[in-house]
Amino acid sequence: DTAVSQTPKYLVTQMGNDKSIKCEQNLGHDTMYWYKQDSKKFLKIMFSYNNKxxxxxxxxxxxxxPKSPxxxxLNLHINSLELGDSAVYFxxxxxxxKDTQYFGPGTRLTVL
Amino acid sequence: DQQVKQNSPSLSVQEGRISILNCDYTNSMFDYFLWYKKYPAEGPTFLISISSIKDKNEDGRFTVFLNKSAKHLSLHIVPSQPGDSAVYFCAASEGAGNNRLAFGKGNQVVVIP
Incomplete structure (x- = not known):
């Protein structure tokens, strides 16, 4: 009964590859977001969708x-991965x- | 340019004592502020918020104070409990209806039993 779930939890891949991270929420919300937490621990918004x-x-x-079916x-597809893309994506x-945003557990992406 | 700043990245406090976390912001248009709590390997969870029309908001053991003239807010946790050991993020936005949140880099709190 997880409210906001993400898959996969960990993703290790080579530079140049294309990968996707999936997100699903069962809260009935109509707005979804992707954030990136870099090595300096800053959480920065990347995208937001409202009603797709x-x-x-x-x-x-x-x-x-991003793609919101x-x-x-709300899924996140990343092409031609680079070393600097290594981060935790929430x-x-x-x-x-509204500002009360409910977060998923995060996906740790490591690009080698 | 970091619009929300959390200095003193870590804090250790004895169980039962008060934990005080500070947050400063530079954008004078911010008028809605939030604190999130994060455990390892989990996403941030909403803790408490405050609108700029108030200078204090309290929810159980958690109180947030806002000093608009100083562009400063603080989170007080009284009494601190071991389960409060986590990273605390300060966040701000321009208007309660604006979903573009700016986050600080977080403060690690360790509550010693």
Whole structure:
């Protein structure tokens, strides 16, 4: 009965590969997010979707492409992975544009 | 440019005593502030929030104080319990309806039994 779940939890891959991280929420929320926590521990928003519509798109390389097939899912696809993409990626959701965001457990991505 | 700053990255406190975490911000347009708590290998969980129209908000053992003129807020945990050992993130946004949160880098709290 996990509220916000992410798969996989750990992802180790080689430079240049393409990978996806999946996120699902069962809270009935209509807004979902992707955050990146880098090696300096800063949590920075990457994208936000509201009702499957992209509403926040921070300065993120276009190798990163979010996809929201429905309100309960927001996946993150990353092309041509680079060493600097190594980080923990968190998915979150909220009801509307409210600030109480509920986070998933994170996906630790390691690019070798 | 980090708009939300949390200095003193770690804090150790005896069980039963008060834990005080500080947060400073630079963006004068921020008017809604939140604290999140994070355990290892888990995502952040919402703890408490405060709107700029208030200077204090209390929820059980947790109280957040806001000093707008100083652009400073603090989180007080009284009494501290071993289960409070975690990383605490301060976050801020421009308006309660704005979902673009700016986070600090977090404070590690260790509560010693």
């Amino acid at each position: 519509e992209l509403i926040i798109n921070e300065t993120v390389p276009n190798r990163f492409s 429905d309100k309960a899912h 998915c979150a959701s909220s009801q509307g544009r």
